[in-house]
Amino acid sequence: MTDLNALSYTEEHEWLDIAPSTGSGTSVATIGITDFAAEKLGDVVFVELPEAGTEIAAGTVVGEIESTKSVGELYAPVTGTVVEINDAVVDDPSLVNAAPFEGGWLIKILIADDAADGLLDRAAYVALTEG
Structure with missing residues (x-):
């Protein structure tokens, strides 16, 4: 089971598991949507994701999740x-x-330098969803 307190979160209901940087100084983040978002969406029936190699900028739309x-x-x-x-x-x-x-x-995502600023911890994310 994933330690939810070890993850970072966004106000758009995504979670990030940021692996420690390698010798090259870069980190890789595994990204998904939270259980809160999945529940609000309902049964997910289609997912469109960007191709590997795609360069993306924080805050831009990179995919689509369709539910019932x-x-x-x-x-x-x-x-x-x-x-x-x-x-x-x-x-x-x-x-x-x-x-x-x-x-x-x-x-x-292979994170660009200092690109992980402004993320929420678990307590801040829970406060956001309960507010």
Whole structure:
């Protein structure tokens, strides 16, 4: 089970698991949507993600999540380059609902320098969703 307190969060209901930087000084973030977002969306039936190698800027739309209730946009929480997408989620979008913090992750991004500023910790995110 993922330690939810070890993750970072965004106001757009995404979570980030930022791996410690390697010798090159760069970090990779695994990104998905939170259980709160997955519950609000309802049953996810389609996920569109950017291709590996795509350069993205924080705050821009990089994908789409469609559910039985609505269509939502996936925003880039950090600036960097997509290094991997979760093909399992593309093939079986219900993983987003079933395991949002485990098998339901969406993309991995090689983070640009200082691009992870302004993220929320678990307590701040919980306060946001309860407010």
